[in-house]
Amino acid sequence: MVKVLVVEDEASIREMIALNLRLAGMEAVEADSAEAALPLLEQRPGCDAAILDVMLPGMNGFSLCETIRRTDQKIGIIILSAKGQEQDKIRGLSIGADDYMTKPFSVSELLARVEALCRRVGRSAGAEAGEQAPASLVSGSFVLDENRRVLLKAGKPIELTQVEFQIMELFFRNPGVALVRERILKGVWGENYFGDVKIVDVNIRRLRMKVEDEPSHPAHILTVWGYGYRWEE
Template identity: 75%
Template structure:
């Protein structure tokens, strides 16, 4: 069964979200604080996804996001922010969140987001077996689809699931200018509720990892007014 961590200090919201996720087939782990969430993550079975409210007592949701991502590069993370917290959304994406949703949100939208996120994280064959390992090579870079690690001149670079999928898209379209909307659809899926800013944030994060000089990128190039192009 799919397992999700829900971290929300308002009991009524947490219980409502948990109930609807359970009805949708999820095993739900509830936590009223970041500290309790970390205790449960360390003590129990791993989670496929985490839904983190930003405004929490004690450690906030952004610090929790960073801590979880440092320990688990594979878990899908959605942060929950209030309207007007644009900088919090950007920071959350920069430190490892895969998506964000704004309060107030509909339960159907939330479940759709969570399901879409986990589908992206679980790249498996139709019969449930993990797909056969493969490697994509582009210049000095090797993208290992089994370990989901990027290598640059033999040096491993750990990627989040979203970063990995963006690199897959680049490697399969070398030298091609990809419009932001194509990247959004290719990684986040059709019907994604968010906007293209999430692409730009992840590109900035990728440049910090793959470029020798992120301020003067040589591999992930900006096509002004359009999108991005991969150059090995």
């Protein structure tokens, strides 16, 4: 069963999210603070996804997201906040969140986004368990190991979030092809995703920091101005 952590200090909102997750056939684990959430994240089996409110007592949701990402690149993370400012969305995505939703929100849309995240995590777990043996994708000095869900650069592993890994899959399967932002968005976040296309740009910046020798002068993830991005060996 898919396990989702809900970190929200407002009991009515937390309980409403948890109830709907359970009605959708998932296991919901609740915490009213980041400090209460951290021990829950250490339990096994671990959580497949986490919904983090930004305005928490003590450690806020951004700091919690950063803390989680230091040790777990695979869990799906959705930042949930009443703040709708552009800089808050960019900050949340830049520190490792996979998605960002602004209150008030549609419960059905939140569930759809959670399910999409969990499908990515589930695909990763299935590969690690040996349910499928996909071939590695090779591009120059890079190898995308689809069994371990890791990117190798000259033999050295680069840890990627599930979103980052899927973007790299899309690039490796379309080398030298200019991919419009909307295609990347639909290919990674799904056909029914209606979020801001800027989520692609933020993840590309994050990928360049991990992949490129000089992120400010990328040699592999190239910008196609006014269109999207292209991968070059």
